[in-house]
Amino acid sequence: MTLQGARERRVRTGGVELCVAELGDPGQPTVILVHGYPDSKEVWSEVAPRLAERFHVVLYDVRGHGRSTAPKPLRGGFTLEKLTDDFLAVADAVSPDRPVHLVGHDWGSVQSWEFATVKRTEGRIASFTSMSGPSLDHFGHWINRRLKRPTPRRVGQLLGQGAKSWYVYALHTPVLPELAWRGPLGKHWPKLLERFEQVPGAGYPASSLPTDAAHGAWLYRDNVRARLRRPRTDAYAHAPVQLITPLGDAFLSEKLYDELEQWVPQLTRRTLAAKHWIPRSRPDQLAAWITEFVTSVEGGRPEAVTATGKYADRFGGQLVLVTGAGSGIGRATAYAFAEAGARVVAVDRDAEAAARTAEMSRLIGAPAAWAETVDVSDEQAMEKLAEKVATEYGVVDVLVNNAGIGLSGSFFDTTPEDWKKVLDVNLWGVIHGCRLFGKQMTERGQGGHIVNTASAAAYQPSKALPAYSTSKAAVLMLSECLRAELAGQGIGVTAICPGFVNTNITSTAHFAGVDSEEEKRRQKKSARLYGLRNYPPEKVADAILRAVVRGEAVVPVTPEARGAYLMSRFTPRALRRIARLEPPL
Numbered sequence: 001m002t003l004q005g006a007r008e009r010r011v012r013t014g015g016v017e018l019c020v021a022e023l024g025d026p027g028q029p030t031v032i033l034v035h036g037y038p039d040s041k042e043v044w045s046e047v048a049p050r051l052a053e054r055f056h057v058v059l060y061d062v063r064g065h066g067r068s069t070a071p072k073p074l075r076g077g078f079t080l081e082k083l084t085d086d087f088l089a090v091a092d093a094v095s096p097d098r099p100v101h102l103v104g105h106d107w108g109s110v111q112s113w114e115f116a117t118v119k120r121t122e123g124r125i126a127s128f129t130s131m132s133g134p135s136l137d138h139f140g141h142w143i144n145r146r147l148k149r150p151t152p153r154r155v156g157q158l159l160g161q162g163a164k165s166w167y168v169y170a171l172h173t174p175v176l177p178e179l180a181w182r183g184p185l186g187k188h189w190p191k192l193l194e195r196f197e198q199v200p201g202a203g204y205p206a207s208s209l210p211t212d213a214a215h216g217a218w219l220y221r222d223n224v225r226a227r228l229r230r231p232r233t234d235a236y237a238h239a240p241v242q243l244i245t246p247l248g249d250a251f252l253s254e255k256l257y258d259e260l261e262q263w264v265p266q267l268t269r270r271t272l273a274a275k276h277w278i279p280r281s282r283p284d285q286l287a288a289w290i291t292e293f294v295t296s297v298e299g300g301r302p303e304a305v306t307a308t309g310k311y312a313d314r315f316g317g318q319l320v321l322v323t324g325a326g327s328g329i330g331r332a333t334a335y336a337f338a339e340a341g342a343r344v345v346a347v348d349r350d351a352e353a354a355a356r357t358a359e360m361s362r363l364i365g366a367p368a369a370w371a372e373t374v375d376v377s378d379e380q381a382m383e384k385l386a387e388k389v390a391t392e393y394g395v396v397d398v399l400v401n402n403a404g405i406g407l408s409g410s411f412f413d414t415t416p417e418d419w420k421k422v423l424d425v426n427l428w429g430v431i432h433g434c435r436l437f438g439k440q441m442t443e444r445g446q447g448g449h450i451v452n453t454a455s456a457a458a459y460q461p462s463k464a465l466p467a468y469s470t471s472k473a474a475v476l477m478l479s480e481c482l483r484a485e486l487a488g489q490g491i492g493v494t495a496i497c498p499g500f501v502n503t504n505i506t507s508t509a510h511f512a513g514v515d516s517e518e519e520k521r522r523q524k525k526s527a528r529l530y531g532l533r534n535y536p537p538e539k540v541a542d543a544i545l546r547a548v549v550r551g552e553a554v555v556p557v558t559p560e561a562r563g564a565y566l567m568s569r570f571t572p573r574a575l576r577r578i579a580r581l582e583p584p585l
């Protein structure tokens with residue numbers, strides 16, 4: 001398999017011949033992509049063309065992999081010193097006059113750490129983006145520190161990473177890994193990747209996989225034990241580093257990078273909800289982050305890359321759409337994502353309010369923010385919105401279906417029109433959002449997250465809120481079902497269940513069965529009660545961002561919502577008693 005449109009050349013170095021592919025304009029900054037184990041440069045075949053729109057992109061097969069030749073003998077032919085020689089030979093061939101931007105995944109990242117921290121490459125590397133592959137030196141010190149001062153937490157971290165490293169021990173056994181890779185493991189690997197790592201099949205891995213994997217076992221044997229035993233003490237990065245950590249990595253624990261700042265003076269952290277093979281499963285996100293990082297380093301300001309918000313590592317540059325963003329919880333959520341550096345689409349039926357949210361979002365830290373005026377219950381308008389967002393801004397990474405209205409009144413006071421209105425907005429609005437934007441997420445096949453704002457009323461019955469509670473119970477169940485359906489595609493679904501939150505909802509809620517004067521009185525009174533409770537929407541927004549980061553399913557927010565949630569599970573009878581009480585209005 002060759003990369004479409006790539007120009008290939010051979011670079012000779014240290015007794016091997018490396019197969020090097022180039023895309024994009026050589027006049028642009030050079031980005032060199034280094035693949036991992038067991039892989040070949042084709043692991044980058046989704047990321048490389050995206051980067052080639054802006055950069056001169058270079059990929060090479062590591063010695064003994066793909067169409068590069070293998071050292072003879074294999075033993076001792078894969079040391080980090082030799083791999084550094086290879087990198088320098090490639091860099092000199094493709095970018096003799098300008099330092100290059102390095103990007104490494106897995107073992108490509110392990111070796112790139114060596115390149116980025118040894119003296120002889122100083123001045124040749126402009127930046128380094130590392131994914132799923134630590135420096136063996138940093139790893140060695142990480143282990144030593146935990147062995148020397150073994151607190152229970154540190155021992156837990158050691159055991160956790162130790163368990164994740166099972167394959168490293170296996171690769172140290174002689175001959176067996178080679179036999180396995182050239183036999184059944186090599187044959188079934190593509191299926192295993194698809195099943196357990198959610199790596200899309202088509203055209204990957206390359207047919208050289210069994211040989212790549214057999215040769216690549218020497219990467220481990222030639223380096224791991226020696227380096228972990230005697231890690232270098234001067235392994236400081238001499239270029240800015242962007243660390244991208246997939247939180248669902250089965251082979252590497254996030255904790256490995258806890259002390260990285262001490263080795264890297266200019267470190268930008270990014271995290272994403274994905275498994276190990278992110279060059280295959282998240283090419284859009286990687287290309288966006290690499291582009292942003294390389295561009296900022298070229299512009300001389302690597303430290304300006306990330307926003308300062310609490311979750312900037314996770315949401316920086318992502319596209320987030322929030323409905324009902326003109327007020328209350330929706331507005332606070334848009335601001336929280338903006339603070340984390342996300343691009344925000346603020347949707348509301350109130351045009352002015354949406355515009356204000358978008359404007360403020362830009363001031364707070366969103367690199368871009370747009371306002372869209374749409375009634376979420378209007379199917380056609382939502383379809384148009386989804387089309388527009390996809391063509392103009394891209395596929396949404398996080399969707400927050402939050403728009404909702406309040407409706408109070410007994411079952412027999414609630415008219416069919418009242419029912420229709422509340423279900424149209426609170427339930428159908430969520431259905432339209434999930435259906436249209438969720439579809440785009442699944443078609444893109446690169447994960448995402450959907451948050452639906454339900455309510456504590458979803459599980460707490462009340463004789464005063466039959467229609468509202470029904471709409472929210474439906475949203476809760478819809479979220480649970482959708483979560484199950486989308487689990488295999490890396491798309492999370494969360495139902496947020498706030499209790500009493502101090503927003504405008506009380507002053508716009510409809511009270512069925514009373515005249516307009518009485519309705520106004522009740523609106524005022526409930527606004528006063530919610531005001532006294534005074535739970536800020538910002539706390540709900542914080543819970544929403546946290547839920548996305550953690551991939552939580554159902555999140556009751558506010559103490560009363562949490563209490564009712566526990567009661568609904570353990571003492572539902574007591575909750576049914578409370579449901580009979582007269583509301584305090």
Ligand code: NAD
Nearest residue numbers: 324326327328329349375376403404455500501503504505
């Ligand atoms: P809010 O009234 O302050 O904000 C709701 C926003 O949604 C408003 O800007 C409004 O213009 C917009 N909106 C309403 N209908 C819309 C429609 N059809 N299309 C587009 N936009 C529309 O209310 P809030 O408290 O921030 O409510 C947000 C969500 O939280 C709602 O789903 C609500 O049911 C839920 N919730 C609120 C509370 C609470 O105590 N405030 C508790 C539990 C759940």
